[in-house]
Amino acid sequence: MMDTQNSSELIEAPQMLPPPPGTFVDREELIHHVSDFAISLGYVVTIKQSKRDKVVVLGCDRKAVYHNRQKTIDESSAESIRRRKTGSRLTNCPFEAVGKKDDGLWILSIKNGTHNHEPLKDISEHPSTRCFTEREVLLIKEMTEAGSKPHQILKRLRHSNPELINSKTCLQC
Missing domain, CATH: 2.20.25 (N-terminal domain of TfIIb)
Structure with a gap:
């Protein structure tokens, strides 16, 4: 067998x-x-x-x-502060x-x-895939200089890119 x-x-x-x-x-x-x-x-x-x-x-x-940039906490202290969960x-x-x-x-x-x-x-899990493109950054700058409000800018970005993730996006990628 x-x-x-x-x-x-x-x-x-x-x-x-x-x-x-x-x-x-x-x-x-x-x-x-x-x-x-x-x-x-x-x-x-x-x-x-x-x-x-x-x-x-x-x-x-x-x-x-x-x-970890947080101050170390003495667990025995009466004034111990809750630690943030970090990853x-x-x-x-x-x-x-x-x-x-x-x-x-x-x-x-x-x-x-x-x-x-x-x-x-899946490469879409990586933070770099959640960055604005150069074209989107230019659009944000133009609309900001023109006095557009953030919700108007985001609406326009989503219209041009429906798959835009609205959280954790970055400008320096």
């Missing part, structure tokens, strides 16, 4: 492979290549360090470590890719291709 295994044991988690090393015409092409590759596998990269015409270091957006996506992920300019071309190398977290099941 054959031993039966749990079906979840047979399914492997998707691998988050690093992008293949390569050579690129310019810095932007290198960054787009790494970003597009990462998104296709369920992770997001950001620029960690950059010297415009020399080097760019790209890392997983979960690279940092969460630091973070940060996992100190070791992934790092480096692009260096050499003889007019940008060369991509992988310093550490591993991750310490699961891939996103």
Whole structure:
């Protein structure tokens, strides 16, 4: 008789492979290549360090470590204050890719291709997908300068983009 295994044991988690090393015409092409590759596998990269015409270091957006900025509370104190429930996506992920300019071309190398977290099941879960586009930011600026009220601006944004999420949107992405 054959031993039966749990079906979840047979399914492997998707691998988050690093992008293949390569050579690129310019810095932007290198960054787009790494970003597009990462998104296709369920992770997001950001620029960690950059010297415009020399080097760019790209890392997983979960690279940092969460630091609780609240004052420590003495639990035994009679005046203990309730702690806020906080969460973070940060996992100190070791992934790092480096692009260096050499003889007019940008060369991509992988310093550490591993991750310490699961891939996103759906890229729309990522906060960067909830950012305004450049066009939406311009529309917001124009309408604000014209004296439009916030609810009018939001109504116009939703009219042009019905899938706009009205919470947790950002302007600096």
